[in-house]
Amino acid sequence: MLGFVIQRLLQAFVVMLVISMLVFTGVYAVGNPIDVLISPDATQLIREQTIRAYGLDQPLWKQYLDFLGRLVRADFGRSFIFNMPVLDLIFSRLPATLELTLAAVLGATLLGVPLGMYAGYRPDGVAAKTIMAFSILGFSVPTFWIGLVLIFTFAVSLGWLPAGGRGATSTLFGVQWSFLTGDGLTHLLLPALNLSLFKFAMMVRLARAGTREIMLTDTVKFARAAGESEWTILSRHVLRLIAIPIVTVFGLEFGSTLAFAVVTETIFSWPGVGKLIIDSISTLDRPVMVAYLMLVAFFFIAINFTVDIAYAALDPRLRTRKAS
Amino acid sequence: MSALLEVSGLTTRFSTRAGVLNAVEDVSFTVDAGEIVGLVGESGSGKSVTGFSILGLIDPPGRIVSGSVKLDGRELVGLDHGALRSMRGREIAMVFQDPSATLNPVLTIGAQMQLAIAAHEKLSEQAAVARCVEVLNTVGIPDAAARIRAYPHQFSGGMRQRVAIAIALLNRPKLIICDEPTTALDVSIQAQILTEMKSLAARLGTAMIWISHDLATVSSVASRILVMYAGRLIESGPIADVLRTPRHPYTLGLLNSLPGIAEPGQDLVQIRGAMPSLIALPPGCAFQPRCGFARAECATRPELTVSGARGLRCHFPLAEAAE
Ligand SMILES: Nc1ncnc2c1ncn2[C@@H]1O[C@H](COP(=O)(O)OP(=O)(O)OP(=O)(O)O)[C@@H](O)[C@H]1O
Ligand SMILES: [Mg+2]
Numbered sequence: 125m126l127g128f129v130i131q132r133l134l135q136a137f138v139v140m141l142v143i144s145m146l147v148f149t150g151v152y153a154v155g156n157p158i159d160v161l162i163s164p165d166a167t168q169l170i171r172e173q174t175i176r177a178y179g180l181d182q183p184l185w186k187q188y189l190d191f192l193g194r195l196v197r198a199d200f201g202r203s204f205i206f207n208m209p210v211l212d213l214i215f216s217r218l219p220a221t222l223e224l225t226l227a228a229v230l231g232a233t234l235l236g237v238p239l240g241m242y243a244g245y246r247p248d249g250v251a252a253k254t255i256m257a258f259s260i261l262g263f264s265v266p267t268f269w270i271g272l273v274l275i276f277t278f279a280v281s282l283g284w285l286p287a288g289g290r291g292a293t294s295t296l297f298g299v300q301w302s303f304l305t306g307d308g309l310t311h312l313l314l315p316a317l318n319l320s321l322f323k324f325a326m327m328v329r330l331a332r333a334g335t336r337e338i339m340l341t342d343t344v345k346f347a348r349a350a351g352e353s354e355w356t357i358l359s360r361h362v363l364r365l366i367a368i369p370i371v372t373v374f375g376l377e378f379g380s381t382l383a384f385a386v387v388t389e390t391i392f393s394w395p396g397v398g399k400l401i402i403d404s405i406s407t408l409d410r411p412v413m414v415a416y417l418m419l420v421a422f423f424f425i426a427i428n429f430t431v432d433i434a435y436a437a438l439d440p441r442l443r444t445r446k447a448s
Numbered sequence: 449m450s451a452l453l454e455v456s457g458l459t460t461r462f463s464t465r466a467g468v469l470n471a472v473e474d475v476s477f478t479v480d481a482g483e484i485v486g487l488v489g490e491s492g493s494g495k496s497v498t499g500f501s502i503l504g505l506i507d508p509p510g511r512i513v514s515g516s517v518k519l520d521g522r523e524l525v526g527l528d529h530g531a532l533r534s535m536r537g538r539e540i541a542m543v544f545q546d547p548s549a550t551l552n553p554v555l556t557i558g559a560q561m562q563l564a565i566a567a568h569e570k571l572s573e574q575a576a577v578a579r580c581v582e583v584l585n586t587v588g589i590p591d592a593a594a595r596i597r598a599y600p601h602q603f604s605g606g607m608r609q610r611v612a613i614a615i616a617l618l619n620r621p622k623l624i625i626c627d628e629p630t631t632a633l634d635v636s637i638q639a640q641i642l643t644e645m646k647s648l649a650a651r652l653g654t655a656m657i658w659i660s661h662d663l664a665t666v667s668s669v670a671s672r673i674l675v676m677y678a679g680r681l682i683e684s685g686p687i688a689d690v691l692r693t694p695r696h697p698y699t700l701g702l703l704n705s706l707p708g709i710a711e712p713g714q715d716l717v718q719i720r721g722a723m724p725s726l727i728a729l730p731p732g733c734a735f736q737p738r739c740g741f742a743r744a745e746c747a748t749r750p751e752l753t754v755s756g757a758r759g760l761r762c763h764f765p766l767a768e769a770a771e
Contacts, residue, residue, distance in 0.1 A: 346550035348505055350564040350615060351537030360563055364554045439554055440599040 132432075136425045143421040144195070147414050148188050156180075157408035161204055178204070191414070201411035205404070210415040214397060219299045220290060221389070221396030225381045227303065227316035232323035233374055240331025241358060241366075247336060255328060262325030271318045271391040278314060286311050288393035315392040319385060323377050330373060334366030367438050375431040383420040450521060451478035452655050453502070453540075453623055458515035460494075460501045469726035471497040471510070473679040476752065477759075479623065484649055484656045486670030486687065488663055488702070490723060494679040495659045499625040502657075503540055504532040519623070538568045541616035545628040547608035551600040557611050558596030561618060568619050583614045588644060606637035613645070623655045630665065642669055663702050667691060672757075675699050678723055678734035685758035695758070695765040697739050733763070741766075 162174050175181050179190060194201060200210040243252035279287035291311030294304035302308030338344060339362070347357050386398035393399075397416065404412035436442050460472040472494045479485050487495050500506055502517050504524060517524040519539055524532070536542075544550045552560055561580040565571055571579065577596065584592035587610040600608055609629060616624050626645070630638040646669045649656050660666050666673060666687070673690050675683040675698065683696040694700045701719035721738040724730060730737055732747040739746070745763045752761045 342544050342546065342549040343552050345505065346542075346544055346612070346615075347552075347563070348533075349503055349536055349542035349544075351533055351535070351567040351619070352563055353533060353567065356563060356567065361552050361555070365552070440556075441553060441601050 132429055136429070139425060140418070140421060144192070144414075144418055145188070147417045147421075148191060149184065151410050151413045151417075152184055152187075154405070154413075155408050157204055157410055160408050200415040203404075203409055203412050205407050205409045205412075210411045213412065214400070214415060214419060217395060217397045217400045219301060220394060221382060221385055221398060223301055223303050224312065224315055224319065224385060224389070224394060224396060225378060227312055228319035229323055229374060229378045229381060231316060232320040232327050232377075233370070236324045236327025237331045237363075237370060240328035241335045241362065243328065244332035244335025245339060245354075245358060247332075252332075256332070259325040259328040262321040262328075265321075267318060267322065268387050268391060270321060271315075271388055274314050274318055275391070285314050287314075288391075290395060315388050315394050318392070319381060319388045323381075326373060326377070327370065330369055331366060334369060335362055338362050338365050364438070368435060371434045371438065372431055375427045375434075379420075379424045379427040382423055452481040452483075452520060453479040453657075454516075454518040454521075455498075455502065456516050456518075458498070458501055458517060459513050460497050460506055460510060461513045462510045464509055467727035470679050471726065472501055474515070474752070475676075475679075475681045476515075477674050477681060477684060479655050479657060481622065482649065482653045482655055483672065484646065484658055484670045486666030486673040487657055487659045487676065488661060488666050488673065489676035490661055492723060492726070493676045495661075495676055496627055497679075498676070499542060499627050499657065499659060502625065503536055503542060505536075534568065537564060537616075537621065538619045539621055540623045540625065541619070541621040542625040542627065543609075543612050543616045543629045546632045547605065547612045548600065548632075550612050551608060553600055556597050556599055557603075561596070561615055564615050564618050579618065580614075583617050584611070586617065586648070587611075587614045589614070605633050606641060609633060609641060613641075617648075617652070617654075620652075621654065623657070624649075625657045625659070627659045628661070631660070631662075638665070645669065663691075663706055675702070678729060679726060680734060680761060681752065681759070682735065682761045683759065689758060693766075695760050696735075696762045697741050697766065698735050700766060733761075 157178075158171075158175060158180060161178070162171055166174075179187055182190070191201070198211070202208060203210050203213050206213055239255050243255045246252050275287050278285045289311055290300075290302045290308060292305040292307040293300035293302050294308070295301075296304060302312050335358075343361060343365075344357055347361055382397075384398065385394075385396060386402055388394065389396045389398035390402065400412065401416050403409075404416070455478070456476040458472055458475045459470055461468060461470050475494075475498060477485070487498065489495050497506070497510070501512055502524070504527065506512060512525055515525065519535070524535065527535070551557070555563075558577065558580055561583075562573075562576050565576050565579060580596050581592045584595065589595055589607060589610055595603075600611070603611060609632075613624075613629070629645075630641050633641065642665065645656070648654070656669075658666060658669050670687055673684065673687045674681055675690075675696065677698050683690065683694070683699045690699065691703065694703055698719070705719065719738055724734065724737060730747075732749050733739070733742070736742045736746040741764055743764065748763075750761050750763045752759055754760075
């Protein structure tokens with residue numbers, strides 16, 4: 125187990141190094157931030173001073189090495205636009221995205237898995253057909269369109285829920301969270317619903333396919349022959365057997381939503397990292413882009429690692445074989 | 449004394465897209481308490497469906513359309529789901545062919561055994577563990593107290609099947625339906641488990657229906673034999689009698705294709721042709737197209753006739769002289 129962890133940490137280090145290189149060159153190729161940074165009527169002298177101050181006169185490899193040097197001290201540089209440390213900037217926005225993502229992915233899983241299992245257990249029933257029709261909708265209608273429809277229906281026409289923003293927040297662990305206040309929750313509801321529809325559809329499909337397959341196996345026949353109830357069979361046998369693909373998709377969806385909740389955050393003016401990265405691209409705020417993309421890579425590595433550990437917990441066959 | 453299990457006129461029908469078929473048709477037999485009855489027939493002859501019908505485990509598109517299954521005089525066909533569920537495992541249990549497919553790979557065997565116990569009675573954790581260990585000892589699993597924390601993949605094939613048998617024994621059923629429980633195992637382990645099951649049944653007084661396509665296996669455990677062909681019971685009787693003087697041409701064919709029974713050096717005799725599709729059975733005797741003794745009368749369906757301990761479904765039973 126310890127060997128496994130060390131091996132994975134080394135792997136992660138190499139991957140992060142390669143990613144940093146790719147990201148740095150990629151962002152360099154996007155455009156020159158000088159035109160954004162300096163007003164067109166600045167003097168030539170000020171212009172050159174600014175360029176030197178940001179190190180933009182150096183060749184790419186030199187800029188990259190400087191960047192790595194600062195990275196060792198956990199210094200990602202300062203944002204060109206906000207003029208504050210990039211890490212502080214990102215971490216001030218991250219909780220908003222984190223709670224939105226968690227609400228969406230957890231909601232989709234907690235609702236999608238039981239409904240999907242039911243649809244797989246009684247595939248020919250009216251309820252199953254309704255659930256599946258709904259999940260096709262979740263797959264095929266674009267997120268931004270559903271977001272607009274939600275705002276139009278619940279915020280504009282009915283006036284039940286706010287159309288955007290985080291609402292009131294409350295502090296926990298020194299961070300502002302919306303889900304801790306009633307007002308914050310009402311603000312969270314629509315964007316979380318919007319983000320979760322696609323994931324819900326995916327969880328339904330996954331749980332349904334797995335349940336259908338497992339209900340036909342001898343494991344289920346044998347449990348039935350022993351007199352176990354259908355509820356026991358679903359909750360103790362089937363759920364455990366379909367947990368592995370569900371955990372995988374949960375992890376991947378969690379990571380990708382954390383990184384790319386851009387569309388929903390923009391529609392609902394949710395002040396998360398998704399909006400931050402879009403703004404930083406349009407203003408060519410290089411340090412923010414680089415730090416953000418590296419953070420995303422780091423999230424994925426961390427999530428993959430967690431998922432692998434969860435596998436071993438869920439599937440005894442993957443653990444090292446004990447005696448006999 | 450009336451029999452423990454009394455099956456009469458059992459017919460189980462599947463309505464599939466390809467057509468309607470009777471996987472089990474008009475099957476009648478009895479099993480006495482503590483008795484081991486062998487059920488033989490080639491693949492697709494309806495042995496497993498017979499077992500599942502007795503347990504009330506036929507899923508759509510299948511359905512028991514007629515007949516009755518009585519356990520200790522109580523009718524099982526038509527019982528509601530709850531009553532059937534509480535009968536399963538507690539009165540009649542079943543063991544399947546492949547233990548690596550029947551046991552749940554992600555639960556410890558202790559957890560699986562406890563689920564089977566909890567289905568029927570509320571025991572304290574301690575009492576349940578004690579019962580598991582006791583039954584695992586009974587089926588010959590060494591170091592059972594430690595092994596209940598192991599997962600199925602940590603056992604060998606033979607040990608895994610013993611675990612499955614232990615689960616079937618947990619609630620002390622009166623009857624265990626064994627659906628080819630040794631077919632997936634090594635030959636040496638097959639013989640071992642066969643002998644142990646036989647003595648286990650004798651010791652615990654548990655009756656068994658031993659399903660197999662292998663006449664030799666059945667003859668080493670069972671005292672009585674039932675031969676099925678195309679969903680119908682075609683011959684039954686005490687095993688020694690049936691082996692010595694088979695009356696149905698199909699049974700004779702099965703016997704002649706056994707290596708141990710043909711004269712040494714002689715070619716094994718095969719039954720010619722293959723079992724017809726159940727969807728398009730010939731009218732009359734189902735075996736008639738493959739039968740060397742068939743005559744015009746065989747186009748009408750023979751009824752099951754019983755004389756003494758033996759039953760037969762044939763217009764022209766083989767004479768004793770066929771020996
Ligand atoms: N779910 C089902 N749907 C349709 N037909 C079925 C179904 N289950 C069984 N049958 C039919 O019932 C017949 C008997 O099947 P069964 O499994 O009882 O055979 P068997 O004697 O146990 O054979 P084997 O030795 O291969 O296990 C088969 O020919 C099959 O076509
Ligand atoms: Mg079978």
